[in-house]
Amino acid sequence: KAGVTQTPRYLIKTRGQQVTLSCSPISGHRSVSWYQQTPGQGLQFLFEYFSETQRNKGNFPGRFSGRQFSNSRSEMNVSTLELGDSALYLCASRNDRAGETQYFGPGTRLLVL
Amino acid sequence: GQSLEQPSEVTAVEGAIVQINCTYQTSGFYGLSWYQQHDGGAPTFLSYNALDGLEETGRFSSFLSRSDSYGYLLLQELQMKDSASYFCAVEGTGGYNKLIFGAGTRLAVHP
Numbered sequence: 320k321a322g323v324t325q326t327p328r329y330l331i332k333t334r335g336q337q338v339t340l341s342c343s344p345i346s347g348h349r350s351v352s353w354y355q356q357t358p359g360q361g362l363q364f365l366f367e368y369f370s371e372t373q374r375n376k377g378n379f380p381g382r383f384s385g386r387q388f389s390n391s392r393s394e395m396n397v398s399t400l401e402l403g404d405s406a407l408y409l410c411a412s413r414n415d416r417a418g419e420t421q422y423f424g425p426g427t428r429l430l431v432l
Numbered sequence: 433g434q435s436l437e438q439p440s441e442v443t444a445v446e447g448a449i450v451q452i453n454c455t456y457q458t459s460g461f462y463g464l465s466w467y468q469q470h471d472g473g474a475p476t477f478l479s480y481n482a483l484d485g486l487e488e489t490g491r492f493s494s495f496l497s498r499s500d501s502y503g504y505l506l507l508q509e510l511q512m513k514d515s516a517s518y519f520c521a522v523e524g525t526g527g528y529n530k531l532i533f534g535a536g537t538r539l540a541v542h543p
Contacts, residue, residue: 352530362475362519362533375530409474411531420465421531423474 321346323412323424331430337398340427344391344412351393352421353385356407365408368393369415397429405431434458436520436534443540444510452505452537454520461522464496464503465531470516478518479505507539515541 324343332338344351352375353365364377368387385395391412397404407428411421436456444450454464463482467475481487481496481503493506507514517538521531 354531361535362521362531364530364532367530377530420477420480422477423467425474 323410323422325408325410325424325427327427328425329428329430331432332400333432334400334402336400337396338400338429339394339396340408340410340429342393342395342410342412342424344393344410345422348412348414348422349391350413350415351387351391352411352413353393353395354409354411355379356409356426357405362409365395400431402431405429434461434522434524434532436522436532438518438520438534438537440535441538441540443542445542446510446512448510449506449508450510450539452507452518452520452539454503454505454534456501456503456520456522456534458501458522458524458532461524463523464494465521465523466492466494466505467519467521467533468516469519469536475519510541512541512543515539 326341350369352367354362356362366385367375371387382398387393407426409423409426411423413419413421438454465480466478468478469475479494481494484496486495491508496503517536519533519536521533
């Protein structure tokens with residue numbers, strides 16, 4: 320089975336711009352979660368989608384949004400980028416059962432200048 | 433709220449055994465997971481404890497004690513390739529599929 324894929328892998332943007340990141344989950348996985356990883360804050364949960372619906376949301380401003388398509392692929396969008404948004408953005412997919420392993424993609428490394 | 437604490441750094445030599453502790457404060461959770469992350473890489477699942485006790489997976493074992501709000505990851509027969517960051521994480525009952533991570537423990541394995 321192919322793993323979780325994320326595109327692009329690297330991205331450079333400037334303050335004020337917006338960015339869209341894409342995640343394709345493992346085949347058959349309908350739950351996709353997004354995380355932000357920074358040296359200062361560690362790994363933080365952004366949101367989770369299941370069957371095209373956002374089920375959980377972390378403590379991030381409204382500039383961070385996402386969606387999921389009928390094929391379970393997911394996108395996240397960050398508008399009005401700030402320097403502090405520079406981070407590794409990870410998505411993870413899993414079967415929808417408590418305790419099931421979350422499988423992470425390689426991440427998108429975003430640099431905001 | 434939920435918080436997990438783990439040591440920031442651990443150093444060990446090849447062939448040794450190292451234990452990485454994780455203490456947590458959470459009102460309820462499905463289980464405690466451990467992830468490994470090499471520099472520049474993505475977190476990789478290592479182990480999961482839904483119940484109290486020891487889970488063994490090859491050179492890695494993980495332990496959970498809900499009564500003590502404590503868990504640990506035990507790495508045996510350390511190899512240089514085990515140098516990485518290790519994260520404990522809980523999936524809270526209040527946020528299905530939402531993993532709360534500890535800050536991570538950086539393990540350095542020396543010859």
